[in-house]
Amino acid sequence: RGLARLISLLREGEVSGILPDQSPRAAGSAYAPFFGMDVRTMTLVSKLLQKSAAVPLMTWCQRLPGSRGFRLVVRRCEEGIADPDPVVATAALNRSVEACVREAPAQYQWEYKRFRHRPPGQPDPYRQAP
Incomplete structure (x- = not known):
């Protein structure tokens, strides 16, 4: 229902x-x-966009130097984010996130293990090779 x-x-x-x-x-x-x-990468975003025709935007808060607060950044998402092909849509979603991260890479939450789930046969970058 939600x-x-x-x-x-x-x-x-x-x-x-x-x-x-x-x-x-x-x-x-x-x-x-x-x-x-x-x-x-989640397919939820593209599915919601396909069913609702909503306008997707990327938003994030950039910490300002000297504890002066935050700046709200709003960007358009990459083309293809609502594509019915999940590979096309998720690639566009990830490019959209990457564009935000590139603006202030030190402020991204790199400690979150985003690279943990890889395709079968690809190494887990968080585990050391024997």
Whole structure:
């Protein structure tokens, strides 16, 4: 019911926020490049966009120097983010996140293990080779 309500609200022009760089379960994901490494990426964003025709935007807060607060940054998402092909859509989603990270790489939450879920046969970068 929650997802149906969210789609309804998006169709009405309401706003929702999703953390797109979280590592999803296999059933709700596709592998797409993120900073050159294929990682599991959520398909939820593209599915919501396809069903609602909402306008996707990337937003993030940049910490200002000297504890002066934050600057809210809003950017358009990459083309293809609503593509029905999940590989195309998730690649566009990851490029959109990458563009935000590139603006202030030191402020990205690199300690989150974004590269943990890789395609079968690809090494886990968080484990040392024997």
